[in-house]
Amino acid sequence: MPTPAPPKNRFERRRAETRHALVRAARQILAETGDTSASIQAIAERADVGFGSFYNHFESKTELFDAAVTDALEEFGQVIDARVLGIDDPAELLAAGFRLTARMADSHPELMRILRDRGLGYIHSDRGLSPRALRDLEIGIASGRFTCGNATLALSAVGGTLMSLVALRLDRPALDGDEVASELADMVLRMLGVPPEDAREVTRRPLPDLG
Amino acid sequence: MPTPAPPKNRFERRRAETRHALVRAARQILAETGDTSASIQAIAERADVGFGSFYNHFESKTELFDAAVTDALEEFGQVIDARVLGIDDPAELLAAGFRLTARMADSHPELMRILRDRGLGYIHSDRGLSPRALRDLEIGIASGRFTCGNATLALSAVGGTLMSLVALRLDRPALDGDEVASELADMVLRMLGVPPEDAREVTRRPLPDLG
DNA sequence: ATTATCTATAGATCTATAGATAATGC
DNA sequence: ATTATCTATAGATCTATAGATAATGC
Numbered sequence: 001m002p003t004p005a006p007p008k009n010r011f012e013r014r015r016a017e018t019r020h021a022l023v024r025a026a027r028q029i030l031a032e033t034g035d036t037s038a039s040i041q042a043i044a045e046r047a048d049v050g051f052g053s054f055y056n057h058f059e060s061k062t063e064l065f066d067a068a069v070t071d072a073l074e075e076f077g078q079v080i081d082a083r084v085l086g087i088d089d090p091a092e093l094l095a096a097g098f099r100l101t102a103r104m105a106d107s108h109p110e111l112m113r114i115l116r117d118r119g120l121g122y123i124h125s126d127r128g129l130s131p132r133a134l135r136d137l138e139i140g141i142a143s144g145r146f147t148c149g150n151a152t153l154a155l156s157a158v159g160g161t162l163m164s165l166v167a168l169r170l171d172r173p174a175l176d177g178d179e180v181a182s183e184l185a186d187m188v189l190r191m192l193g194v195p196p197e198d199a200r201e202v203t204r205r206p207l208p209d210l211g
Numbered sequence: 212m213p214t215p216a217p218p219k220n221r222f223e224r225r226r227a228e229t230r231h232a233l234v235r236a237a238r239q240i241l242a243e244t245g246d247t248s249a250s251i252q253a254i255a256e257r258a259d260v261g262f263g264s265f266y267n268h269f270e271s272k273t274e275l276f277d278a279a280v281t282d283a284l285e286e287f288g289q290v291i292d293a294r295v296l297g298i299d300d301p302a303e304l305l306a307a308g309f310r311l312t313a314r315m316a317d318s319h320p321e322l323m324r325i326l327r328d329r330g331l332g333y334i335h336s337d338r339g340l341s342p343r344a345l346r347d348l349e350i351g352i353a354s355g356r357f358t359c360g361n362a363t364l365a366l367s368a369v370g371g372t373l374m375s376l377v378a379l380r381l382d383r384p385a386l387d388g389d390e391v392a393s394e395l396a397d398m399v400l401r402m403l404g405v406p407p408e409d410a411r412e413v414t415r416r417p418l419p420d421l422g
Numbered sequence: 423a424t425t426a427t428c429t430a431t432a433g434a435t436c437t438a439t440a441g442a443t444a445a446t447g448c
Numbered sequence: 449a450t451t452a453t454c455t456a457t458a459g460a461t462c463t464a465t466a467g468a469t470a471a472t473g474c
Binding site: 035036037051116117119123124148149150153154156157159160162163165167168171172180183187188190191192193 | 247364376379
């Protein structure tokens with residue numbers, strides 16, 4: 001079961017809600033402070049949950065914050081994924097992913113801060129966007145659209161550049177986000193072996209809007 | 212004064228030593244745990260420094276850990292810089308930087324862990340390797356060696372890829388580090404507009420050894 | 423005489439748990 | 449009857465500071 005089945009009865013639902021409130025609070029704290037030194041008390045308070053409940057769900061703060069990062073990456077993957085449905089060309093997929101990510105700095109700033117601070121450690125994780133990105137890179141290599149040899153290395157390079165795009169968007173909000181994203185996607189596509197004219201064209205195609 | 216003048220008298224030297232012991236301890240903790248939640252007591256103990264001395268040098272843990280990251284980035288910059296002296300071609304400089312960084316995962320693992328966890332936030336910092344990397348990119352663009360238009364964007368892409376190389380080296384020590392580094396440098400050079408044959412040749416040239 | 427370091431400590435805060443309360447399943 | 453939540457709390461730990469000690473400058 002890729003997504004855990006929705007809880008059946010009221011008991012399990014209430015339990016899941018408490019857990020999720022804690023994860024949400026941890027995500028907020030990560031986005032605001034960038035670190036994990038908030039006390040369990042403060043986290044529970046922000047989650048509006050009894051202090052002792054924390055221990056019903058997590059054994060340590062580390063465990064909670066790991067769940068919080070995974071939760072954020074999963075949401076990121078789902079937002080992007082939903083918006084690029086129907087795009088087949090791997091090059092266009094990648095370009096759309098870059099441009100949509102740049103927009104999420106405005107629409108989902110908290111999520112993007114977590115991505116910037118923690119994303120690099122999860123580039124090759126089996127959660128979030130990475131597995132799908134890897135698959136798309138493999139498809140592109142197999143079809144000859146990309147001419148680089150190694151999909152894992154390509155994922156590293158693409159992922160690292162995407163993280164730096166997020167950092168750039170958050171640190172320099174004055175820059176034109178769409179322009180920067182297209183430019184970086186353009187560079188990445190050339191890196192993967194897409195001819196410059198194709199790369200340029202594909203990174204300027206119209207894009208589905210972000211809710 | 213780019214580097215602070217070496218302290219003149221014994222007083223200032225002792226003070227600098229205490230401060231540096233604290234920074235060193237903070238760097239160790241960052242490398243080992245990845246976070247900043249260690250207590251000031253534990254930090255002072257590890258630095259072998261009286262507890263109260265902490266407050267002679269720093270007002271908060273945040274301040275200390277920021278100094279620790281800056282210190283690590285500065286050392287990274289100096290190690291790389293010393294090893295690429297005499298290389299003029301911007302493309303070869305960049306390739307050498309990638310390959311030497313990959314080797315530092317073995318020779319300076321603690322430094323590299325800090326770079327992986329915190330480097331992204333300092334890509335456009337005016338400390339460490341970034342200013343020189345930016346300058347080399349600008350030189351390469353001016354001379355026509357690189358055909359991309361924007362040095363700041365290039366620094367983002369190159370820096371992000373370098374961070375992901377560090378992450379890859381630390382997380383997958385079984386991969387051939389030299390090979391991975393050359394391959395990624397190759398991709399990055401093509402991204403910057405270097406012709407594929409040139410990129411391949413320049414990333415395989417012999418390299419100065421790392422001490 | 424000056425300045426940094428160290429030791430000791432008061433008060434605040436944090437963690438982990440125990441026991442009471444409330445909600446649901448069967 | 450079962451299970452999660454909440455409240456209260458003991459004991460540990462942490463922060464910030466005050467005051468004593470040691471090292472150096474002049």
